[in-house]
Amino acid sequence: MIMFKKLLIATALCASFSAMADDSFTLKVKGVENGKFQNKHLLSAEYGFGCAGENISPEIEWKNAPKGTKSFVLTVYDKDAPTGLGWVHWEVVNIPANVSKLPAGIDAKDNNLPKGALQTRTDFGVPGYGGACPPENEKHRYEFTLTALKVEQLPNVTADSTPALVGFFTNANAIAKAQVTVETAR
Template sequence: MTFTLTSTDITDGGVLPDAQVQAKGNTSPHLKWSGAPEGTKSFAITCYDPDAPTGSGFWHWTVANIPADVTEIPTGGPVPSGAVEGRTDFGEPGFGGAAPPPGHGPHRYIFTVFAVDTARLDVTPDNSGAVFGFNLHFHTLAKASITATYENAG
């Protein structure tokens, strides 16, 4: 079985809808996953923009410790009880929508769900995307992504 990610809000290769743009809706998208590998004890979600002019990209959403029996997050959340949303590059936990600089061209927004081999990653709401990524590096069994784009023409 293949680990897959789908959404009723965003389409792989498509343009992000206004609802997922910070200045227009700032709402986390619906995400649904299936086909997690044997040994999955929790899930994690990230949204990352590798095109941000920072030298290190931009973290728009990090969530860990989603229970293994959860396979869907509704539009706008909430994340399940016990899950941890980390600090985004906007400076606080929770979803932060697309906000590329005006005239910078299209940015990719990569929404990824990770099947994790432990029930709890050692992360807190104060941790950055880099800390979430570091922990996920050592505990990921599989991952599935949807990449959408958005451009702020200015």
């Protein structure tokens, strides 16, 4: 009987851990092929970095935001950029808590952006998505990080805010983060 109770408890614990694993805060970048960006997601020629993509933002989905989430921040960061600091390709702040995806094709004029959300300045110097464009013959890792926040809006953040300021207020109000890395070579 004691052995049966131990087995029953062990089974219940395993089921609980399994359920917890299925409920983890996760992020997915849709439209990447074999973990790599499609040409349409790469930086367009007018930026002058040598890429000829279409500069179209990919679709982003997430699930299982933690309890208490009041908004989200999405950051796309190239940790391998040859700057010594990396390169912020996209930041979207104040994404409402009831939103669970960003559609493809959000542009610099905020078309397709969820109501209430705001794109802030990137390392390109302007708000909006700036596609991947690693130097020739190099592979770069682009980290998509979705941060769940305990506030509805980041304080003191406007469309012209720098990535460092956005990062400071994001981390100061973070509950949890979900992350996906997309590697791309040219």
